Amino acid sequence: MQCFFIEFKCRLGQAYAVADDLAECEIASEIYSVSGDFDLLAKFYVEDTVDIGRFVADNVHTIPGIERTHTILTFKAF
Numbered sequence: 001m002q003c004f005f006i007e008f009k010c011r012l013g014q015a016y017a018v019a020d021d022l023a024e025c026e027i028a029s030e031i032y033s034v035s036g037d038f039d040l041l042a043k044f045y046v047e048d049t050v051d052i053g054r055f056v057a058d059n060v061h062t063i064p065g066i067e068r069t070h071t072i073l074t075f076k077a078f
Contacts, residue, residue, distance in 0.1 A: 001045045003077070004052055006060060007038035007070040014065030015039040021063045038070065 010018045019031050019040055028042040046055055056071060 002048055002050065002052065003074045004044050004046075005072040005074070006042050006044065006056065007034075007072070008040035008042070009037070009067045009069070010039045011065050011067050018063055018065045021065070022060075025059065025063075027059050 008018060015033060022028055022031055022042060028044050030043040032041045034041045046052065
C-alpha cells in the first residue's frame with residue numbers, strides 16, 4: 001500500500017462542505033481540520049499499482065470548494 005497526505009486550501013466558508021464530500025466518497029482514511037496555510041489535512045492509502053497523480057485528479061480535484069491542494073508522498077513509517 002502507498003500512503004500519502006493531501007493538504008487542502010478551501011474557498012472561504014467551504015472547508016466543512018469539502019470535508020463532508022471527501023468523507024462521503026470514502027477515499028480518505030482520516031480527515032482533519034487544521035490551522036495554518038491550509039484548512040484540511042487528509043490521509044490516503046492506495047494500492048501500489050495506483051497512480052497517485054491520476055487518483056488525485058480523478059477523485060479529489062473533482063470535489064467542489066477546493067481552491068488548491070498540496071500532496072505529500074511518504075516513504076517509510078517509523
